[in-house]
Amino acid sequence: MRIGVVTFPGSLDDGDAARAVRLAGAEAVRLWHADPDLHGVDAVVLPGGFSYGDYLRCGAIARFSAAMESIIDAAKGGLPVLGICNGFQILCEAHLLPGALTRNQHLHFRNRDQWLKVESTSTAWTGTFTDGQEILIPVKNGEGCYVADQRTLDELEATGRVVARYIRGNPNGSQRDIAAITNERGNVVGIMPHPEHAVEALTGPSLDGLGLFASVLAHLAGKTTAVPA
Incomplete structure (x- = not known):
């Protein structure tokens, strides 16, 4: 399997995401923000960092990159896409996911190991x-507070689209402790914590993050329940 990892100006964790892909057993394909060609990848990861310096809003400029235009079209066709931290922000700006990520309620940057509860296993x-x-994976963000109107939040809950919640403490004030969500089809997931930093015993608090990358490989291989169209 070939998993694309996009690099934007200001990307910080693209190398880590590529390493996580390789540790999961796939080929990591580096994608450049200005290149609309996705080079035939089977899935895409939008990594963490500060794309375009987080000018305007986090992810607001990256959403209009050539690579993202192709990813938006491909995601609507079923391509699995994972947005991590800044990648989550980009997915919201691109309207592939609802809501927005805003400044942490306490106005401080948070960098710590964070417990999550997996709420949905029906995504890619x-x-x-x-x-x-x-699961235990690191969180590191200054603008990771997930917000949406009450109707959207109720819809996410009712349709099982909350993928993970913060437990044992909410690091940024996200509404309803939401740490990750998915689109209706289940192929696009945005997560604020960093699974790519929990893939090796030497550097991570656990190996739990590897599960996301293993999951998409199993999904692509047809070993898990098919994502509904």
Whole structure:
């Protein structure tokens, strides 16, 4: 399997994401923000960082890059896409996911190991987890507070589109402790914490983050429940 990792000006964790892809057993294909060609990848990761310096709003400029225009079209056609931290912000700016990520309520940058509860295993990126599984992965953000209007929040809850929640403390004030969400089809997932930093015992607090990358490979291989159209 070939998993694309996009590099924007200001990307910080693209190398880590590519390494996570390789550790999961796939080929990491580096994609450049100005190149609309996705080079035939089977899935895409939008990494963390500060794309275009987070000018205007986080992810607001990256959303209009040539690569993103292709990714938006491909995602609507079913391509699995994972947005991590800044990548989550880009997905919201691109309207592939609802809501927005705003300044942490306490106005401080948070960098710590964070417990999450997996709420949905029916996405392309969470199929190898179990419902209710608790995982430990790092969080590091200054603008990670997920917000949406009450109707959108209720819809996410009712349709099982909350993928993960913060437990044992909410690091940024996200509404309803939301740490990750998915689109209706289940192929696009945005997550604020960093699974790519929990893939090796030497550097991470756990190996739990590897599950997201293993899940998409299993999904692509047809080993997990198919994502509904």
